[in-house]
Amino acid sequence: MNVIEAIHLARTYRRGDGTPVAALRDISFTIAAGEFVVIRGASGSGKSSLLNILGCLDTPTSGEYRLAGENVSTLSDDARSHIRSKRIGFVFQSFNLLPRATAIENVEVPALYTGAAPDRARARSLLDRVGLAERAEHFATELSGGEQQRVAIARALMNDPPLLLADEPTGNLDSAAGESVMQLLASLQEGGRTIVLVTHDEHVASFADRELVIRDGAIASDTARRPWRQP
C-alpha cells in the first residue's frame, strides 16, 4: 500500500509585490509503506516546500496529496492538525525542543493533543529506546546536540505515527552524533514505519532505500539505492 501519493503537486508562493514564484511544479511520486526515502536537492530546490506539504503543514496550490489513500490536500487546518497529531512524526534540523521543559516533558508534548490520558510510562520507554532514560529529568538546554535530537526522535514517536518526516536531522550535529542519530532513524524503519528524510548530505542519503532528487521544483531523478526490503 502507498503511504504517500503525490499527484501533479505544485506550490506557488507570492512575493511581497505579488509576483508568483513556483517552488514546486508538477511533482508526482509514490512512497510505499515501510520505505525509507531520502529527498535530496540543493537549497532553494523546493525540497522544504515539498516536506511541508508531505507533513500536512502546507497544502499544494494544485495537484493532490494522498496520505494512506486519503486526499488531504483540501482539508481544513484543524483536520490537518489532527492528521499531524496521529499519523506524522517530525524531526527537525535544529531539534526544536522546548527549552523550558525537561526531556520527558518534551517527549510527552504530542500526547497533549490527542485527547488521550497522559502516558508518562510510554514517554519514559521511548527515552529508554533512544538511550536517554537517565536524562529524562534534564532540561533540553542541558543536553548535547546529539542527545537533543534523540529526544526529538522520541517525541516524534510519542503518538506512534506510521510516517516519520525528518528535515536535515544531522545538519547541526558532528559526524559521530550524526552517525548515531542516522542509525537510530534507520532502526525505526523496522516494524513498517515509513521514513522520508530531506538532506543534501550524500552519506546520510546512503541510509535510505531510495533517493528522490529535486531540482527547480521538479523531480530530477528517482533511484533505488539498494533493493528495498518488503517488510
Added chain:
Amino acid sequence: MRASQVIGLAWRSLARSKLRSFFMMLGVVVGIAALTALASVGEATRQETMRQFKRMLGTFDTLTIRPGANSTRGMPSLGQVEPSLKFGDGPAIATGVRGVKRVALVQQAFDLDVSYRNETTVPLVLGVSSNWADIRGEAAAHGEHLTEDDDRSLARVAVIGVDVARTLFHDEDPLGRTIRIADVPFQVKGVMAPRGSGPGGASLDNVLVIPVATASKRLFNRDYLTTIVVQLDDADDSDRVADDVRALLRERHRIIPPAQDDFTVGSPRATLAQIAKVGTTLSKVVTGVAMIATLIGGAVIMSLMLIGVSERRREIGVRRAVGATRRDVLQQFLAEAALISVLGGAIGIAIGMGGATVGALLQKLPPAYMWPMIGAAALLSLLVGIAFGLYPAWKAANVDPIEALRS
C-alpha cells in the same frame, strides 16, 4: 486538550519564568488589593457609622418629628426653632395613629451652663417625657430614671450622663446632690448608662435629662417642643406611620396643601439609607480608581503576553507541527493570561484584606470585609486575564508554523 492539561501547562510555563510572571501579575495585584482594601475599609467605616447612629438613637424603630419644613439634620436648640410642635401633638399621635407604641416629647438646649460647686459644664440639656428612657430601653446605671410623677409634679430632678458626672463630681457620688442648670437648682437622681461616641465621634454622654414639663415651665418657659420621638410597633411599618403622622399633624396645624408643612418627619432608616448611599458614592469612586489600576494590570499582561508570543514562535510552531490545533494554542495562551491574572487577584485579595484589617485596627474599628466586593474582585481578575489575554492568544494561535519552524 483536557482542561487539567491546559491549566497544568499554563502553570508550568508561568512557574518557569517567575520574574516575568511577577511583573505580569503586579498590576492586577495592586489593583485588586486596592479594590479589596478600600472596599473593606469603607465597609468597616460604614458599619461603625451605623453603630454610632444606633448608639445615638438607641433604636431604629422610631420616627423623629421636628419643627420646621426642612429640619432633617443637626440638633437645633430650643430657642432657634419654629414654635410649631406643641405638647398636645404628642398624645394626639399616640392615640390617633395606628402602629404607634410610645411617643416621647423632647425639649433640648445645649447652651445652658450646668454647675456644681466650682465646676461648670455645658452639656446637651434634654427635657424629656418619662417614657424617653423606655424607648432607648436602657436602665439607669446608677440611681433611677425620670418618672411620670416627676413630670406631673414639675420636679426639679435630673439624670446625668457619665461625662457630666465626671466633670462636675469627679469621684464624688452625684446622687442626691443639687446642681444648678442656668442657675435653677436640680437634684441628681440618676446617672445614665454610658453610650460612647455618636456620629462624627462626639461623645453621647455629655448629656443631662430633666422632666419635660419641668423644663418647659421652670427652665425654658416655652410651650413648644424641639422633637417628638415616635416609637413604632413594627419598624417595617415606618413609611405608613410617617404618612399618617403627617396627615394628623397637618390637620392639627391646619395646613392645607400647597402650604408647606411646619414640621418634618424623619426616620433613622431614611437617614441611614442616606448614609449608606453617601458611602456607596464614595466607594464607587474608589472602586473606579482601583478598577482602572486593575485594567492597567490587564494591559501589562497583554503587552508581556505579546512579547511572549513573539519569543515563543518556535514553541508554537513545534506544538502546531506535533498536532496542536489553533484552538489548542489559543487555549494555552489564554489559560496563561487568565491564570496569572487570577493568581494576581488572589494575592491582591490577600494583601487587600490584610491591609483592611490593619487599617481598621489603626482606626480602632472591628475589621469588616465586603465579601460581595471581594467576590467581584476575584471575578474581575479572571475577566481581565481573559479579556487582555484574548488578543495575544489569538496572535499565538495564528502563528504560521512553517514560518516559525524555518531555522
